Amino acid sequence: MSSPNPRKIVFIVLLSFFAFLLGVITGYFSRPVHKDSSQKLLEKLNRDGDWHLFEQFKEHVDTGYIDKVVRDLTRRPGLAGTPQQKKNAEYIFDLWQQEGLKAEIVQYNVLLSYPKGNHTNKVSLYDASGRELFTSKPQEKVLVDEEAPEEVVQPFNAYSPSGLVKGDLVYVNYGRAEDFKRLKEAGINVSGKIALARYGKIFRGNKVKFAEENGAKGVILYSDPADYCSPGDERYFPGGMWLPGSGVQRGNVVVVKGDQSTQGYPSTNYSYRPSEEEMSKQFPSIPCHPIGYDDAYFLLSSLVSGEVWQDWQGSLNFTYHLTGLLDNRTVQMDIQNENVYRPIYNVIAKISGTIEADRAVIIGCHRDAWVYGAVDPISGTAILMETARIFAKIYRSGWRPRRSIVLCSWDAEEYGLLGSYEWVEDNMKWLQNEAVTYVNIDTGIAGNYTFSSRTVPLLHDAVYKATMELPSPYDSSITLYQDWRSKSESRNELLPHPKIQPIGAGSDHTPFIALVGIPSTYSKYIGYIVDGKVIPINDYPLYHTRYEQYELLKMIDPGYTLAKIVTLFNCELIRQLVDARILPLNVRTYAGVIALNSRRLEKLRTAFTENNVEYDEFLASTERLKTAARIFHQKIVHLDQNNPLQVRMINDKLQSVERAFIVPEGLPLRPMYRHLLQSPSGLNYYGGTGFPGLEDLLELPDSDPEKWPQIRKHITILTHSIYSLATFLERD
Template sequence: GIPEDYEQLDRMGVSVKGKIVIARYYHSWRGIKPKVAAEHGAIGCLIYSDPHEDGFVPGETFPSGAYRPPDGVQRGSVADMPFYPGDPLTPGVGATKDAKRLKVGEAPTITKIPVLPISYADARPLLAALTGRVAPEGWRGGLGVTYHLGPGPAKVHLKVKSNWDIKPLYDVIGKIPGSTFPDEWVIRGNHHDAWVNGAEDPISGQIAILEEARSLGELVKSGWKPKRTIIYCAWDGEEPGLLGSTEWAEQHYDELRAHGVAYINSDANGRGYLGIEGSHTLEKFSNDIARDISDPETKLSAWKRQQLREISNAKTPEQREEVRRRADLRVPALGSGSDYTAFLQHDGVASLNIGFGGEDGGGIYHSIYDDFYWFTHFSDTDFVYGRALAETGGTAMMRLADADLLPFEFGDFADTVQTYLKELKTLSQKMQDDIRERNKEIQEGVFMATNDPKQPFVPPSTEAVPPHLNFAPFENAVDVLTRSAEEYRKAVERANSSGGAMLRSASLAEVNKLLIDSERKLTTAEGLPNRPWFKHQLYAPGFYTGYAAKTVPAVREAIEQKQWKQADERIIVVARVLEDEAQLISTAAQKLSAAK
């Protein structure tokens, strides 16, 4: 159900115009499937979970095993959240009682065609009734039928009834006031709503932050006071569209821009490896946390276990060598799909998403089977990883709250931005090479000669070879960023020498304010092209991927969509953002170095 699939359908002469599309889960976020179907003229969309992905093919089905049974249905929002998340009727402002609202028909994120999720038991007779060409190999699943493309002759009567009532949501917010820097906020969150029972999603994460909050409360009773204000949040309405967190972050936009130090999110939690994603200014900090958390099963540090996993999973010798050599494990970028979205990508607050998993595969996601029985039989059966998550989140919160100098670091950040630049240059070159080769094959008659007249394909048309993009501004900005990161590293090293005397004499309030603003500098007021709600210039969910992150999204997606002029223009915008970031980092370094 992604754009490339429809390009392939076009070449096979199959149109979905006026038809109901049936699409499989996976390979993109669910909301992309009806979005792209509607763009190609479909009038409805069914989405089913094929057993190939999360049913009887990978393992035993519930209740004998962890995987999705035949009647399991994956619920989920299909709002166009890559355009903006939250209340569809109040984009960019908190959905308070008196907020000005769009009409339902005006809301651009509400899907324009009816959509319904179904089980693979219900999908099987529909798929079996389709005729037409056999589906490409990668489109076939595990249902034991021949997968055809259609259209028809199967017919479906699709009726979806929606309730558009406005109802209140309930975010639960708890604060511990800071004793020294009360206007600097360290924020922790996990949602509390679920589609049905929600034992794994979200309660396995929610119980961890409740334990963190309880433990911090005990410390407060014993006399401890954090230097910075700590805020714990239990969000409502995450499942329908990140509603509770987004509306809170929109309502408190100015306050969060002024006071937000960092936001640490969790969601579902399971058994296995510690996963951390997020802002690369916090990459070293998150690695240090992982080094101090013990993995409950192996007794290795969570960091060491993840490092060994990455060595095992590396696809090339170069990747294995980097994992062994690099001081810190790389932290993946955040796209969307949970409550960090508004904090990072709209408000510009440095964010992390944390959680354990990887050893407890299953197929109960967003279904009625996500219950206590499933969790205690097939996931974190002894609740030891729930405790480990509480240790991870609690340690991170306390270190951020009590640090004299906030633990932002820019060497890993600059290194990561350098990799993004290399990826973009490689992508641009690949598109040039691919189009040149395809044009050559068209001229040679390759497609005509290999076209089966009984199963014909429409040959592609020639295209203009993409121009060379001017990456020089980006390259120069990365060089400046790298130098400023090294300047800051040396300044911190000097300030910490001699027992930290220089650090104590430095104007830490001024330096910390700069560090807090470092993530804000990566945003722009105008946001991304065609979706201004997303203001971060380095991280965003892909417009046609959904949850998955697109790094340097304005440039990357312009290249992917062959908008070459826009790509050149956005390179300049990103370069300016990075230059401003480098200047901020240098200023922080100079203020530290000025201490006597």
């Protein structure tokens, strides 16, 4: 028998090995693992948010942490452009880093405004011989111990031009458009005089704008005790929350926001900056200066001609008059301000989403203050920091958001939303594509009476739902929603909910909504209840004064009960927006509000008809949008939510709704505001209105030959935008 062939044996062994290897490979790739991984991926894509997360929010809220942030940030003045504000940015950055958040400090170089050098801005009263009878105080009285009183900026109005003006005085009430109209009808001429206006009702910049348009050569602003104190209650700060006579409200007076030197573009090192002469056209042309009511007393009591109407009477103890200074006295304003470039610092952090990481819910609050800013904005900054800390903690414990969360601490808001505007302009492209919503905080605790919200209609439902999940801070047997509804002065006109105000433009949500079309909301606690009585005052009495200190916030919210509730509200609202499979944005509500506002124009039907305005087609577009929105939400009800592609398509549509009203050319008379519906009112920058561009045009005098042609054009743009949105919603 012949011996085995070695080569043949090697061949058989190798053949067997490769056959075995082929079998292993075939078996591996034919096993049902691929199907299992696909199923797991599908389950991940289709998972709902953790609806029990709210219980963790309640467990984790730490009022001690809130108090620490408030104390730390109110020790020294936090004016934008100062070394302390840079330190405050680093403080926020360090806290977020400690919580494991990926944070960065983003710097911009912007145009800020300050009193010039050692000059003291002042208002003086002279007799006929030129003898000085009175001069306004250079600074507010120090009423409590302060760590750095020398850092307190003197009262001034940012971006007011310098000037030395002298002349007669006229009292213009709140300085609203209707106030100037009333004076004109009464034969009171403002032209060539200095206007004295009390703070309240509308944005101070609008007061200056209206005074300038009526020919005034200067504006003096003061806080009347009728608006900032409680009649008969002498508990002035520091003995209470009311405004002392020396308290002065600071603030900017520009009606177009963002850095004035780079409008439309971010303030980067490569940005073009116009000349001072070019920029001067963007600022008021007349000086403006704020004083306290102790000083205003000397001016108002010197007016002797024309008793004011009853609704113009303030609370100083004499009868107010409109004009005519006693014994030919004159008033002089001596204002020296300067505009200078300074760096500002935003702090940005992010928690990345796991399913839709390219979709972002943004939450922000500004950090700068005119002085100590315990209420505005530190009450809100503390809430932002606690909200960030809670989400960072539950993230470390294993929770993963569906969408990303971006946390923002803004600088230089008080100068006209500079920090947020520059960042939005710098990140415009990705925000247009990826931002879902913006949640603003700012003044989180402005009072102790009731919850309040300024929100775009798309987010009404989400706000209501969040408040329904929370207990009332004063009665745990009812919800925050029920407490809010019982105290609301008026109801939502579409449903029996508490009234939500139009978003307006008084804070950092403005560039998000009015520039890019990102649905925005801004909620806080407002109003005062003292000794069981509701006090009807404007905002909070110590607004933008030296006295907005730590002690004030502790008077309003002693145990941070309200701060805790507002923190929980923001956490729950963000949870909805971040984790809901279908975004909680209601187009039906938006369509209903648009239709309601369009019907309010019915009183103008005759004028529209006489001037060939297509009002009926405009109404028809709003009705079609209501139908399209109803059918669209019916589709959502019947949507296969286990199909991630269909879910994404619906969410993309919801996310794009607000963008339908962004027009590149902006409003007809205010091109820097690009949202047809959610830009601020031209009569009051703080407030909103149904159709802001149309309101601007309707305010033009009938003698203006361009008035009605522009109205016809703008109605066409509105109608087209509404029809376009309806068509967008109707498409499969």
